[in-house]
Every structure is written in C-alpha cells, then in structure tokens.
Amino acid sequence: MIDLHCHTLHSDGTDTPERLALLAEEAKLTALCLTDHDTLGGIPEFLAMQPQVKVRLLVGTELSCRFLGRSLHVLGLLVDPTDVRFQTRLDELRQRRDDRNLRMITRLGELGCPVTYEDVQAQAETPLISRVHFAKALAARGFVRRAPEAFERLIGDDCPGFVPREELSPVEATRWIREAGGVPVVAHPGRFAGGAFRWDEAMRDLQREGMEGLEAYYGEYRAAEQKYFVALGASLGMVVTGGSDYHGANKPGLRLGAGRGGLKVPDDLLDALERQQKGGTYR
Structure with missing residues (x-):
C-alpha cells in the first residue's frame, strides 16, 4: 500500500519529516509522498531518511486554488525539489500567506479575540504559519475551549474571522506543477463544497484547465465516495491517486497509510502516476 498525501510540522502537521518516514516504515508502506502546504521545506530531511527505510520517499506539495468561488486544494506530486x-x-x-495572517490578526481583534502574531508563532515549529496555529493560539488565550472550536466558530471557511488569501487559478497551479516536472491532482474532491456537490462536469472543466488526476482514495472518504471518484477518474481518463492526509496530532485518529482505518491505496496507482509524469506536456 502507498500514501501520497501527508503533512509535517513544516506546514500544519505535528511530526517531523524524519518521524513520518519511520511511521511509513512501521506501517509497511511501499511509498510515501510528503505534500506540505506551499513548501518543500521538509523535503531535504525527508529524503535524507531514504537509506534508513525501505519505503520509497517521494516529493510533493499541496497548493490552494480558487475554483467556483471556493478554495480548491491541488497536490503537486513528484515535483522536482531542485527546480529553482x-x-x-x-x-x-x-x-x-503571511499577508493574510496579518489581516487575520486584525480581524480577530475586531471580533473581540485579540491575539498577537507572537501568540500564533509560538504554536508553530517552523516559519510557515497556518490557520491550525491560529486555532491553537485562540485556545491558549481562552477564546475557545479547544482548537477545533476555533474553526467551527471563528476561522473556518465562511466564519467571521476567516480572511481569504490571494489564491492561484487552477490553470496557474497546474502549469506551475507541470513545469516543475510533477503531476497536478485534485486533492480530496469530496471535501469541496460539501459531499452533495456533483463533480462530473466540474472535473471536466478542471481537466480542460490542465488537471491530470484526482484523489479517489482518501483517509476520510466513505466507501460510496471512494467508489464514485474511482469511477469518475476512469470515465475521464484521469490518473487516480490516494492518501491519508495525515497531520499527526492535528487530526486525531487518522493514521498514516490507513486514514480512519479503511484506507488501502493500491501500489499500481503509483505506476500510473509515474507514467503520467513521463508523458506530460512539459516533460
């Protein structure tokens, strides 16, 4: 089994890249792709673990786009980490992201929940600050009881403390990823705009804009969702991928390689992904 979607403390996870490689080995995975948000910062430490583990360690990232007025996440799988x-x-x-974070500090103060940039930084172990760190800071200051409540009441999408940041278009994201030698894949489409959203036509639009794959196996999908996205990928001739979206302690109960318990991403999906990588427009 493989896992092509996971995060470390270099974005909004809690484990080091080295720890993630060891967890993949313990889980007896054959391949693991690290996909931190907007950064390859953890990749050198991650790849340095390759001599110590049998699992193949692969390079990726996760970018945010604007699609149909909402944030759409796109995985850039197998990108070249040396691409300047x-x-x-x-x-x-x-x-x-940093500009958005400063605006969010101001917005939260206006809502009666003043936190400082230093409060938020104290919750992060690397320079990249995400809403997860805002949530922890809000909990530490007593404005919410637990960090998840901050997303429910204050900083989740459509909440009063949420401040959007300037995001890429799908065309930009796919071009960036493909020009870096990777494969652009729609991340967890079942979590976009709610589970009732029908992806048939939307995925065709994204395919026309350069998207090459979709994440049909996901750590939090129900069986029916997985079946639907596997079939959709096949009908469109898109590469199908899968991953747990592991975040360590920031997503309790979700395990690397296994998700909530039933995730099994077949090895042969990586073969198809690598064929797609070699046959892409910019390679």
Whole structure:
C-alpha cells in the first residue's frame, strides 16, 4: 500500500519529516509522498531518511486554488525539489500567506479575540504559519475551549474571522506543477463544497484547465465516495491517486497509510502516476 498525501510540522502537521518516514516504515508502506502546504521545506530531511527505510520517499506539495468561488486544494506530486523557479513561486505563495495572517490578526481583534502574531508563532515549529496555529493560539488565550472550536466558530471557511488569501487559478497551479516536472491532482474532491456537490462536469472543466488526476482514495472518504471518484477518474481518463492526509496530532485518529482505518491505496496507482509524469506536456 502507498500514501501520497501527508503533512509535517513544516506546514500544519505535528511530526517531523524524519518521524513520518519511520511511521511509513512501521506501517509497511511501499511509498510515501510528503505534500506540505506551499513548501518543500521538509523535503531535504525527508529524503535524507531514504537509506534508513525501505519505503520509497517521494516529493510533493499541496497548493490552494480558487475554483467556483471556493478554495480548491491541488497536490503537486513528484515535483522536482531542485527546480529553482518552482521554489521561487512557493516563496511568493508563502508571502501571500503571511499577508493574510496579518489581516487575520486584525480581524480577530475586531471580533473581540485579540491575539498577537507572537501568540500564533509560538504554536508553530517552523516559519510557515497556518490557520491550525491560529486555532491553537485562540485556545491558549481562552477564546475557545479547544482548537477545533476555533474553526467551527471563528476561522473556518465562511466564519467571521476567516480572511481569504490571494489564491492561484487552477490553470496557474497546474502549469506551475507541470513545469516543475510533477503531476497536478485534485486533492480530496469530496471535501469541496460539501459531499452533495456533483463533480462530473466540474472535473471536466478542471481537466480542460490542465488537471491530470484526482484523489479517489482518501483517509476520510466513505466507501460510496471512494467508489464514485474511482469511477469518475476512469470515465475521464484521469490518473487516480490516494492518501491519508495525515497531520499527526492535528487530526486525531487518522493514521498514516490507513486514514480512519479503511484506507488501502493500491501500489499500481503509483505506476500510473509515474507514467503520467513521463508523458506530460512539459516533460
């Protein structure tokens, strides 16, 4: 089994890249792709573990796009970590994130929940700050009882404390990923705009904009969702991938490689992904 979607403390997870490689070995995975948000910062430590483990360690990232007025996450799988242009583009995305974070500090203060940038930074072990760290800071200051409540009441999408950041279009995201030698894949489509959203036509639109795959196996899908997305990928001729979306302690009960317990991503999906990588437009 493989896992092509996971996070470390370099974005919004809690484990180090080294720990993630060891967990993959314990889970007897054959391949693991690290996909931190907007960064390849943990990749050198991750790949340095390859001599110590049998599991194949692969390079990826997760970017945010704007699609139909909402945030759509896109996995860039098998990107080249030495691609200087891609690194520069990721630096630009992190600057956009930093700008959004400062605006969110102001918004929360206006809502009677003042936290400082230092409060939020104290919850992060790396320079990249996400809403997870805001949630922990809000809990630490007593504005919510637990960090998940901050997403429910304050900083989740459509909540009063949420501040959107400038996001890529799907065309931009797919081009960036493909030019970096990777394969652009729609992450957890079943979590976009609610489970009732019908993806048939939307995925065709994204395919026309350069998307090459979709995440049909996911750590929190129900069996019916997985079946639907596997069939949709096949009908469109898109590569199908899968992953747990492991975040360590930030997603309690969700295990690397196994998700909530029933996830099994077949090895042969990686073969198809690598064939797609070699046959893509920019390679």
